[in-house]
Amino acid sequence: MSRNPLSQLASIREDVLEKASQNPTANRVLQGAIQMKDRVDDLSKRVRGLEAMEKRVAQLEARLAKLEGGAKKAATAARKSATKK
Secondary structure (H helix, E strand, O other): OOOOHHHHHHHHHHHHHHHHHHOHHHHHHHHHHHHHHHHHHHHHHHHHHHHHHHHHHHHHHHHHHHHHHHHHHHHHHHHHHHHHO
């Protein structure tokens, strides 16, 4: 019976993983790789969160600059009216 290449590859992969899980050194390496993958996933989630925060900070800075610009104009107008009196 002829098996297709993908099923043969899957079978070989299962054999390799089984043998690796029985070897203590290979098992530690495998566990380390799994932990690293989890850490990278966590870091990528944090980075996406930081990008959203940076966007929000930029929006707030723009609003603040707009408000400060309006406050400067109002303060200048108040000074001009006070000097005219």
